[in-house]
Structures are given as structure tokens and as C-alpha cells.
Amino acid sequence: MKADLPRGTSLDLEDKRASFDKDGFVKFAGLVENAQELREHILAIEAAEPQVDGPWLYFESSGKDASPLINRIENFADHDDVLGDCVRSSLMADIAAQLLGEPVCLFKEKINLKLPGGGGFELHQDQQAGWSRYASLFVTALIAIDAADTSNGCLEVFPGLHKDGLLGPEGSPLPISAVGNRAPIPVELSPGDVLFFDSYAPHASKPNLSDRPRRAMYLTYNRLRDGDHREDYYLHKWDTYPPDIARRKDRTYAYRV
């Protein structure tokens, strides 16, 4: 299988695959040409009133002034044509397939906004989020929408631990001892850069204390032979961690990982 890369993109997938295999993540610079257009469509969703039958919107409390801040958009592929085309683009799936060495299918899509004042993410492996009920391995393409660096809370990944299985129980962040004395690699990205990472690669990120947003789209794939679980995943998530608009007052909802 050959990835259908945009004109002018030159890369050696063998090298990329070797890095992914060694570290558990690999960056592709300038892979997505319409990051600016994607950002405009994300901004429109941010500005719109949440709807029960629309994209799923999640909110946090700003670390600056405790005001409500949108922090995540999920399950949007069928609610916006431009974002949907990106989610369904064969380019990301083809590269994910090259990295895993076999065909893949989409598991889920989300956008983490991390606006100024947005919180960080504790150390975890995505596989700890209860995904093992669906498949034993996933690869995620993180598409940078805004520039990400250490001052606005870029992703920080610990290399070389993705073949060690789960490093802690499902549902809880990892203690720093889980990564030994390793140092994380902060992955700085420009809009349109894409980071592919393994669901067992431990990662974290800091809060956004800057005045620049750090939006990132995450497309997660599993091996095709493990089945298409996207619909089941979102049905289960609607029960266990629905968007804010669908939450019941008599229930508490816990973010897993």
C-alpha cells in the first residue's frame, strides 16, 4: 500500500516507520495543506450554540478566571463537511496503515482546543482510556491546527516505552515513576504538521498559560481486522461521558485518564 501524499511532499516512509517503531511516535511536517480552513470551521463550531444533535462539545473552567472554556469537540465528522472530509481523508489512514503495516479504520475523532487558560493533561497512555474493550492497539494522527510549543502546552511524549504494554491501571493517570528517569520530548508543531503516535506511548501536556490557543485535531485508528467500533464507542461514551449539553444533574461524570 502506498500513501497518497500531497504534491510536493517528499518523505521516506521507511525512515518514518523506523522512527515510529523505535520511539512510538513520528512527526510529518506540513502534511495537511488546509489547516487554516480547518481552523475557520472549528471556530464556527466554537461560536455556535451547542445542540443535542450537533458535534459534542465539552467545557472546562479557565485556569485564568474560572470562566467556562470550551476544551473539546468530539464526534463531528458528520456535522461539518470540511472537517468531515479531513476525518475521512485517506491520507491519514494510509499513513497510519503504513506505520502499523496493515489496513486500519477510523475509531474516533476529537479536537482538543486548549485555549488560553486551558488545562494540561496528566501523564497517561491513551490505551488506558478503556479502549482495550474495542481493540488492543491504536494509532492517532494529531493534526496541528494552531502552532504548538512549550509555552502553549504542546504534547510531550516519552519515547521508547510503547512496547511495554500498559504501565498502569485503566482510567487513572500514571505516576511519573512509570517512565523511570526518561525525559519527555516536547513536540513543537506548526499548523498542518502531523504527529502519529502509538496508543501505548506515554504522554502529557502542560496548561496553556500563554495568550495563544493551541487547537489540535486527533484522528484515532485501529487495525481493520479488529473491526469498526466507532459507533459502539460513541454510544458507550454518550452513556458514560456525554457532552455537557446532555449531562444529567443527578449524575457525576469522571474523565478517564
Ligand SMILES: O=C(O)CCC(=O)C(=O)O
Ligand atoms: O491535547 C493534549 O494536550 C493532550 C491530549 C491527550 O493526551 C488526550 O486527549 O488523550
Ligand SMILES: [Fe+2]
Ligand atoms: Fe492522550
